[in-house]
Amino acid sequence: MKTHTMLAITAAAAINCASFAHAADAPRVAALFTQTVTQGTWDTAGYAGFKAMAEQQGMKPSYLENTSYESAPAALRQLASDGVKLIIAHSSGYSAAIKEVAPAFPNTQFVLYSYEGSTGNLPNYSAWSVDWDEYGFVLGALAAAASKSGHIAVIGGESIPSSERTMQFIKKGAAYVNPKVQVDTAYVGSFVDVARAKEIATGVIARGADFVIPSADTADAGIQQAADEEGVLTIGSYADQAETYPNSVVTSTVMNFNKSYADIGKDYAAGKLGNRLVTENLASSGWSLNMPFAHVDPSVQAKVVKVMDDLKAGKINVEE
Known part of the structure; x- marks a missing residue:
């Protein structure tokens, strides 16, 4: 839900990015976080859910820390250009960046976790929106x-x-x-x-x-x-x-991050993502x-x- 220091996006080395060992042909998934994944509770718990989802789905994950909302469009473009097929943004503040970038990368699925009012009918944008x-x-x-x-x-x-x-x-x-x-x-x-x-x-x-x-x-x-x-x-x-x-x-x-991220991974594998809004609330066990x-x-x-x-x-x- 948050923002932090803007990072240069001119080269992959300039982005605070970490990866895990997976098969070379595994689908690639990336996540954007506004702070480090070792501080606070929002990004820390979200990262745990993201990592577990990638392992469950046999995906090759990477993540960007300290990604400000201003730098997000460039970060999203770089990830999509590099062949990442599923990009998850862990804050409602990334909504505008996704809507700006997603039309140019129809073969990449973009997902936002936090809050979204509309996907703008984009066929490659979905949101898991907490109530x-x-x-x-x-x-x-x-x-x-x-x-x-x-x-x-x-x-x-x-x-x-x-x-x-x-x-x-x-x-x-x-x-x-x-x-x-x-x-x-x-x-x-x-x-x-x-x-x-x-x-x-x-x-x-x-x-x-x-x-x-x-x-x-x-x-x-x-x-x-x-x-x-x-x-x-x-x-x-x-x-x-x-x-x-x-x-x-x-x-x-x-927040039941593990459930939400697991559902994102399953729906991606099943080809169910795109122009979707999924509400996470008490009834869906999205939080407690x-x-x-x-x-x-x-x-x-x-x-x-x-x-x-x-x-x-x-x-x-x-x-x-």
Whole structure:
């Protein structure tokens, strides 16, 4: 979901690219990540799912780290020109780059994982789109249910499509549980500036927020640190973070990257990719919350589980 340092794309050596040993005639697959695959939770867990998919399908994988949205078109063109047949971009911020490049490479399948509203009817573009509306709604419901002050906050990294949707529906989910809840919102302006994220989190806590939702990837560490130090609650993002922040994390959202990437690989092998939007949500087991909750009354977990069950059953329309 994020962005990082722009890399030169003038030569293969200038791209931070790694490969694994496979048969010479194995189909080639590549992935774009906005940061390194050893930092944060979004790219780290996504990379694990990508690598597992390549192994399952007997593909020859490579990946690009630290690929900014501005440099993405050049990176995509280079990969496609080099004969990569399946390219997966691990952030909603790569959408424009794919739509720009894909028409020139009809024999390459491009896939985006995160959020996409339309494939533009491109026959070689598919997206596995997380239902960030639902995701945000649940996070807002959780924060409002756990908050004792009725004042919560959400801190994002950069204002990209998935972040904007998440923030919008965090507010809706919070109001669903507590119509009088106060929701402060802020952006760090970066997905890696831990110090700035901590500064913002400390500020919203000082203004009364007793539950802070981090949505800034690597910069989330600053938000979690502030919550730990100030004695307020928070939530882990994309992977279980309870052990890292045991004093503040109530639960963690866990994205089912392995499932999504495995489905991408299977559909590529079956020739099913192209002009497709696949929604990943609670009903599809695309993501979940860790149970049991910590640091809150059991009634909070029961209330949130009820919201999740009602969402899966279609009893709540988050668009209303």
